[in-house]
Amino acid sequence: MKKVTAKGELRPLKVPQASRWVLSNGLKVHVVRRPQLPLVAVRLLTRAGSAIDPVNQRGLADFTAGLLRRGAAGKPADVINESVEFVGGSLSGWAGEDALGVAVQGPAAHVESLLTVMGEVVMLPDFPEGEIALAKRRTLAQIANDLDDPGSLADRALNRALWGNHAYGHETVGAAADIKKFSRGDLVRFHRQSMGPQVSDLIIVGDVQPDEMYRLVEVAFGEWKGGPAMPPELPATPALERAGEVILVDKPEQTQVQVRIGAKGVSRGHPDAFPISVMSVALGGGFTSRLVSEIRVKRGLSYGAGCHFDSLAAGGAFSVSSFTKTESCSELLTVALEQVALMRQKGPTPREVKAVQRYVSGLYPARLETNESLASAIADIQLYRLPEDWVEKYRERLCAVTAKQAAAAAKKHLFSNERVVVLVGPAAKLEKKVARFGRVSVIKPNELE
Amino acid sequence: MPSIKKRGASPQWKNVPASLKPLASSVIEAQLPNGLKIRLLPNDAVPTISYYTFFKVGSRNERPGITGISHLFEHMMFNGAKKYGPGQFDRMLESNGGSSNAYTSTDLTVYYEDCMAEALELVIDLEADRMKSLQVTPKMLESERQVVIEERRLRVDNDTLGLMDEELGSTLWKAHPYRWPVIGWMSDIEAITREDCLQYFHTYYAPNNATVFISGDFEPEKTLQLLKKYYGGIKAGPAVPGVIDAEPEQRGERRAQVWHPAQAPSLMVAYRGPKASHPDTLTLDVLQYALAVGQGSRLTKALVFEQEAAVSVSVDWSWRVDPGAFTIHMELKPGADPQKCEEALYRELDKVVKEGLESREVEKACNNLQAQLLRELATNNGRAHALGHYEMMLGTWQEGLALANRYPLITCDDLQKAAAKYLSAHQRSVVTLMPREEAS
Numbered sequence: 001m002k003k004v005t006a007k008g009e010l011r012p013l014k015v016p017q018a019s020r021w022v023l024s025n026g027l028k029v030h031v032v033r034r035p036q037l038p039l040v041a042v043r044l045l046t047r048a049g050s051a052i053d054p055v056n057q058r059g060l061a062d063f064t065a066g067l068l069r070r071g072a073a074g075k076p077a078d079v080i081n082e083s084v085e086f087v088g089g090s091l092s093g094w095a096g097e098d099a100l101g102v103a104v105q106g107p108a109a110h111v112e113s114l115l116t117v118m119g120e121v122v123m124l125p126d127f128p129e130g131e132i133a134l135a136k137r138r139t140l141a142q143i144a145n146d147l148d149d150p151g152s153l154a155d156r157a158l159n160r161a162l163w164g165n166h167a168y169g170h171e172t173v174g175a176a177a178d179i180k181k182f183s184r185g186d187l188v189r190f191h192r193q194s195m196g197p198q199v200s201d202l203i204i205v206g207d208v209q210p211d212e213m214y215r216l217v218e219v220a221f222g223e224w225k226g227g228p229a230m231p232p233e234l235p236a237t238p239a240l241e242r243a244g245e246v247i248l249v250d251k252p253e254q255t256q257v258q259v260r261i262g263a264k265g266v267s268r269g270h271p272d273a274f275p276i277s278v279m280s281v282a283l284g285g286g287f288t289s290r291l292v293s294e295i296r297v298k299r300g301l302s303y304g305a306g307c308h309f310d311s312l313a314a315g316g317a318f319s320v321s322s323f324t325k326t327e328s329c330s331e332l333l334t335v336a337l338e339q340v341a342l343m344r345q346k347g348p349t350p351r352e353v354k355a356v357q358r359y360v361s362g363l364y365p366a367r368l369e370t371n372e373s374l375a376s377a378i379a380d381i382q383l384y385r386l387p388e389d390w391v392e393k394y395r396e397r398l399c400a401v402t403a404k405q406a407a408a409a410a411k412k413h414l415f416s417n418e419r420v421v422v423l424v425g426p427a428a429k430l431e432k433k434v435a436r437f438g439r440v441s442v443i444k445p446n447e448l449e
Numbered sequence: 450m451p452s453i454k455k456r457g458a459s460p461q462w463k464n465v466p467a468s469l470k471p472l473a474s475s476v477i478e479a480q481l482p483n484g485l486k487i488r489l490l491p492n493d494a495v496p497t498i499s500y501y502t503f504f505k506v507g508s509r510n511e512r513p514g515i516t517g518i519s520h521l522f523e524h525m526m527f528n529g530a531k532k533y534g535p536g537q538f539d540r541m542l543e544s545n546g547g548s549s550n551a552y553t554s555t556d557l558t559v560y561y562e563d564c565m566a567e568a569l570e571l572v573i574d575l576e577a578d579r580m581k582s583l584q585v586t587p588k589m590l591e592s593e594r595q596v597v598i599e600e601r602r603l604r605v606d607n608d609t610l611g612l613m614d615e616e617l618g619s620t621l622w623k624a625h626p627y628r629w630p631v632i633g634w635m636s637d638i639e640a641i642t643r644e645d646c647l648q649y650f651h652t653y654y655a656p657n658n659a660t661v662f663i664s665g666d667f668e669p670e671k672t673l674q675l676l677k678k679y680y681g682g683i684k685a686g687p688a689v690p691g692v693i694d695a696e697p698e699q700r701g702e703r704r705a706q707v708w709h710p711a712q713a714p715s716l717m718v719a720y721r722g723p724k725a726s727h728p729d730t731l732t733l734d735v736l737q738y739a740l741a742v743g744q745g746s747r748l749t750k751a752l753v754f755e756q757e758a759a760v761s762v763s764v765d766w767s768w769r770v771d772p773g774a775f776t777i778h779m780e781l782k783p784g785a786d787p788q789k790c791e792e793a794l795y796r797e798l799d800k801v802v803k804e805g806l807e808s809r810e811v812e813k814a815c816n817n818l819q820a821q822l823l824r825e826l827a828t829n830n831g832r833a834h835a836l837g838h839y840e841m842m843l844g845t846w847q848e849g850l851a852l853a854n855r856y857p858l859i860t861c862d863d864l865q866k867a868a869a870k871y872l873s874a875h876q877r878s879v880v881t882l883m884p885r886e887e888a889s
Contacts, residue, residue, distance in 0.1 A: 011496040011566070013644055035495060037823050038468060069744075077754070081745030086813045088820030090743065134757065141760045141782040144712040148609055217537055252889050253710055256602040286548060287539045297536060300595030323603060355544035362546015362565030365495045367830040428889075 010395050013365055018378065019210035023217070025224050026198035031213045032205045034371060040108040040206030041371035044114065044122055045379045047231040048100040048194035050174075051167035051314070057186060059096035059174010061194070064187050067135055067208035068093045068102060071126040073435070083117050089116065095172050098313045099383050100195065105372060108207035112216055112381035119220030122195070127187045136179055143176050147445045153249050154258035154321075154424045156448040161420045162262045162317045165243045167234055176449040196227010201382045205371040229400050237315030240264055243418040246438045249445055257329045257425030262334060263415035265309045265316030268384040273311070278401045280309050281356045282348035283339065283410075284320060288355070290339050295322055301332050307340075311412075313384060318415065326425055330433050333421065339436075344414040345405020361395035464851035472826065473850050476836070477669050479676075483685040484657025487676055488846065489831055490664035499829040500562045500572050502580075506653035507556040509626045509632075509692050509771060515645050517633015520553040521597050522649055526560065527551075528589040532581035535589055538575055555627055557841055558771040559655075563830055566666040570675055576661075577679035580654060585646045587699050594638065601632050610778075612707050613880050617717050620705045620878040621774055624695040655686025660840060664833035694771050702877040710887035713783040714761075716791055717880045719776040720871050725768035725842040729884045731852065732867040733775055735859050737766040738814035739806055741777075747810065751797050752779065758793040759811035762856065768842045774878075775871060787881050798872050805865035815856040824854050 005085035018030045053060045069091055070077040084091045090107025102122055104114045146152045156171060163169035202221065204213055206415070240263060266276065283305030284291035295305040320340065324332045368374045368391065381390050420438075423430060426444045434440060465473045478490040507519050527549070529535035542549050547564025562572045605611035615630045622628035632638070663672065699721055723729045740748045741764040748762045759779040766775050781790055825835040839849025 013496075014494065037827055039820070039823055039827070078745060078750070081743060081750075082813075085743040085745045086809070086816065088813075088816035088818075101570035107816075107823075137757065137782070138753070138760055141713065144783045145760065145780060148711050148713075150607055250889075251887065252573045253709075253887050254607050256599070256607050269733065288536075288543045293536075296596055297592070300592040301599070303596050324599060325602065355540075356563075358546045359543040359548070362568065363497065363548060363563055364496045365565075366499075366563055366829065369495055370824075371827070 010361060010399070013368070014241065015368060015391055021214065023197065023222060024347060025222065027191075027221055028201045028222060028382065029213070029217050030201065030203045031208065031210045032374060032378070033208060034205055035207045035211060036376070037208050038108045039105065039271040039371060040111045040114070040204065040208055041105040041375045042103065042111075042118060042119065043203045043375040043379055044102045044200060045099045045203070045383060046195045047098070047201040047228075047383070048095070048190070048199070049098040049393070050095045050172040051097050051234055052194060052232050053167070053170070053174070054190075056178055057182065058170040058178045059172070060182065060186060060190050061100050061176060061181060062172045063135065063139065064190050065093035065095045065100050065102065067127055067131060067187060068121040068125045070131040070135065072130045073120040073124040074126065075120070076128075077131065080117060080121065083113060087113070089114055091121070096160065097168050097172060101379075103372075111204075111206070115216050115220040119224075123221070123224045125191060125377075127184050127191075129184055131306060132182065132184055134188065134252040136182060139173065139179055140176055143173060143449060146367070147173065147448065150251060150254060150256070150258045150424045153251070153445055153448060154260050154422050157247050157249050157424070157443070158260040158262045158420070158422045160448070161242045161245070161247055162240065163424060164238060166237050166315070168237065168312060170316065192226060194228065197221065197224045198229050199227060199231050201296070201379060203375045203378045205375045205378075224284035226346055238265070240418050240420060242420045244438045246421040246423065246434055246440045248427050248430060248440055249422070249424040249440045249448070250442050251424055251445065252426045253430065254425050255326060256323055257326055257423050258323045258429065259321070259329065259332055259336070260422040261333075261340070261419055262422065263318045264418040265318040266311055266413060267316050268311040268313060269386055270311065270316070271414065272409045274397050275401050275405040276309055276413055277360070277398065278353055278356050279343060279348050279406040279410040280307060281360060282352040282406070283307050283343045285356070286359055290343065291320065291322070291336060294335050294339055295332060299331075299335065301328050301335070305336070318413070326429050329423065329425065329430055330436075333434065333437055340414055343410050343418065345411075347410045353401065353403045355407050357399045357401070361398055364395050464854055465847065466853045468687045468823075469826070469850045469853065472832070473847065476846070479673055481656065481677060481680055483679050483680070483683055485683075486656070487673070488660065488662045488840070489669045489672060490662065490663060490836065491534060491669050492829065492832070493666045495829065496566045496574070496666050497829055498564055498566050498569050498663060498667055499562070499833045500569070500576070501662040501833040501837050502560045502576055503660045503662070503841050504558045504653060504750055505556070505658050505841060506558055507554050508629060508631045509555050510653065511626055511629070513629075514637060516629040516637040517597070517631070518641050518645060518649055519558055520632050521594065521638060521641055522646060523551050523558050523560075524593045524597055525585055525590065525646060526579055526583060528593060529584050529586070530579040531584065532578045533575060533653060535583070535586075538579070541571060541575060542568070547572065550592055553631055555631060559837070561830065561834070567672045569667050569672065573675050573679045577683065580656065580659070580680070581683045583650055583654070585643055585650070587643055590643055590646065594641070597632070597638055597789040598635070601635060601638065605630065605632060609709055609711050609882055612709055613715065613717050613882050616705050616707050617719055617776070617878060617880045620703050620880060621719055621721065622696055624697060625771060626692065627769070627773075628772065651686065653689060656680060656683050657685045657687050659661055660837065662833040662837040665829040692771070696772070698864065699876055701875050705878075705880050706883050707880060708883045708885050711882060711884040714781045714785055714787040715882035716779040716781065716787055716794070717776060718791070720873070721776040721876045722766065722773050722775045722871055724770060724772045726844060729867055729870070730768060731855055732859050732863050733766050733837065733871065734818060735811060735856060736815045736864055736867060737764045737775070738817050739810050739864070740764050742814070742817055747801070747806070748777070748794070752793060756793055758790045770842070787883075791879065798868070801868045802865070802872055805861050805868075808861050811861055811864060813858070815859070818856050819853045
């Protein structure tokens with residue numbers, strides 16, 4: 001057999017260039033024509049994520065995003081639903097940490113009506129009192145139900161331990177105590193003060209003509225006014241407050257422990273992003289990564305294990321995730337910490353670096369196959385001020401990383417001692433055993449509401 | 450190469466809508482003498498390939514004592530064969546620009562690789578190697594067994610939905626193998642032997658029980674030669690034993706409760722439905738969308754937004770080889786009375802049975818199904834999977850591409866008749882999650 005080797009040129013990506021323009025109100029528009037299927041995806045991103053939730057109003061951005069479609073321009077939710085869903089489309093609104101998003105997708109033949117609805121919900125939401133009351137009840141129930149999922153509990157506890165009182169230190173969905181107090185005035189104020197054309201990007205990808213979009217976008221969004229002139233500036237993220245601690249969320253009847261190890265990471269667009277990515281994938285990215293090999297393949301301790309650098313505008317986090325039966329918790333933690341330490345000391349081998357580069361760059365084109373995924377990539381470039389050739393040059397930049405650079409990134413960006421451990425499981429069986437990993441504090445699931 | 454029976458796509462794709470004809474006419478079908486079926490979907494939009502292998506075996510082919518073997522075996526397929534030993538499958542694949550995964554259902558075991566176009570020959574070699582000469586060593590079996598046990602703890606034992614779903618299966622079915630969970634009962638997972646695995650491999654993993662779908666940037670002629678080169682030497686197996694559907698008629702409602710530490714109760718209501726190849730299947734597809742896809746869908750609008758009887762409502766109508774289930778899941782609020790919520794659901798379903806759906810609702814459901822069909826076909830992975838799944842469930846992939854033209858022919862009358870036929874109280878099984886305090 002002729003072996004496929006790690007050499008060879010990367011085949012060019014066939015990503016059509018975006019047509020871009022700016023409306024007179026400041027809204028930036030990006031249109032990519034992709035005629036393969038008669039579909040279209042539209043995404044609007046405004047710099048109003050959960051990080052700018054006002055004090056004691058945790059969850060306001062996400063709550064507002066969800067309410068936009070429940071009444072706008074004098075039309076009730078049913079009418080809005082019908083105009084999007086009847087033609088086979090869907091509409092959603094959400095908040096991430098750094099941005100609030102609204103997306104519609106559906107048949108390209110209906111792009112005009114989809115854009116019209118999107119313009120109305122973004123610019124002219126009515127926020128009816130009845131809908132707000134209903135959404136509060138639903139969101140509170142949803143948060144309560146989320147506390148039944150051990151994985152969600154672990155992620156919530158980790159999030160808080162990592163970010164402390166920083167703007168990233170609460171879940172985008174918010175906190176039950178604050179949501180209960182949201183009023184219509186809060187939503188109206190957030191919409192008026194935080195969302196606006198000058199801090200937004202509109203991205204359209206699909207079977208559309210840029211010329212026609214130029215006209216339709218002007219009609220749908222041309223009247224949008226107000227909002228901030230500049231994106232919000234967030235404070236830098238603080239040092240890890242609870243370094244060296246073990247936070248144990250007590251679930252007495254569980255037979256399996258959810259395990260997280262968290263530490264500081266880097267913000268999006270960091271100069272070391274590509275070397276970090278290479279060593280991080282070697283440590284816990286693919287199925288042949290060190291964490292999967294050591295935890296799952298060699299020891300059968302878990303079904304899944306991995307690590308991840310989560311990079312946001314004002315800071316980032318590094319985390320290891322896995323789970324195992326209660327009796328194996330200490331063993332899994334020991335193995336995971338050893339692997340992080342080993343990677344930090346010596347970095348990935350040149351062979352690992354090559355394998356990771358081939359693995360990630362080989363699959364990269366598939367990450368842009370759908371209209372939605374390409375729209376999302378363009379949104380990220382705008383949001384995080386990444387180079388305009390980010391997509392085109394991604395594979396080249398990744399493949400240019402040397403083993404030496406990856407090792408330097410591991411040394412610089414993986415934790416030595418400044419880490420926090422989060423466990424979700426039966427405290428009575430775990431507390432003593434895991435004390436050697438740090439000072440243990442036991443909390444109840446409902447403290448994470 | 451006289452042994453490759455290559456033919457252009459059959460004329461059945463005349464039923465396919467115009468927008469999908471380019472795809473339908475691009476498909477190349479072939480079969481090797483050992484029975485391996487091949488479907489090639491060349492498309493050079495992206496320099497990658499998705500490679501799917503469908504084996505017609507799942508938990509419906511199991512028996513008590515070895516439940517879960519289909520899924521455990523799926524894991525074993527990654528643990529080494531003759532040419533590529535333990536750990537090598539993923540190492541070779543990932544270091545050559547690819548990744549792999551698999552899933553097991555009640556009816557199918559499905560393996561796939563996504564990779565850069567250059568890795569195609571390697572993928573064919575890796576897949577043929579494990580079909581020809583999988584090695585099941587006692588050491589690898591023990592290690593993988595622990596991984597699967599941990600997966601079961603994750604998905605069932607420590608997951609409220611998993612617990613409910615398992616209870617629902619054994620309530621719905623008395624005799625059919627659908628009554629046990631795909632992941633298997635814990636004691637069976639612990640007891641499956643190496644001999645069980647080897648017998649299972651020889652029975653179900655022969656080329657005549659497999660179909661390969663390849664979608665992406667490749668040359669069809671060259672690829673057929675490679676497939677013949679690597680798979681050609683694998684011997685055909687005996688015919689796969691049939692599964693007897695001994696499920697008796699259901700003569701009344703069945704109920705079960707699951708008491709578990711939880712914040713809120715939860716409801717699963719399932720009705721026995723037809724098998725995938727039955728004409729009513731498409732009618733139930735439309736009903737599923739009309740009831741629960743979108744904020745304006747019947748049940749979501751009524752139960753979530755108007756009556757607040759649920760936090761969310763979803764309908765699962767998954768096609769199966771043998772008669773399956775039309776399942777409604779209602780996520781409830783903490784403190785909710787599950788009985789009242791259940792009654793609210795039945796009031797809505799009764800309206801559908803007695804008054805039918807509005808023609809606009811039916812048209813909306815069809816529009817959404819059509820859009821969903823297109824979205825599935827947007828990626829190499831989606832195309833290979835969708836066409837493969839259609840062929841496994843409906844008999845041919847052409848049937849699947851023709852669905853976009855079939856759905857609009859379904860009338861309000863068809864829907865009302867199907868609702869009356871399937872959504873009857875005597876045909877229903879109900880599982881209620883009853884929250885209780887967690888013992889300390």
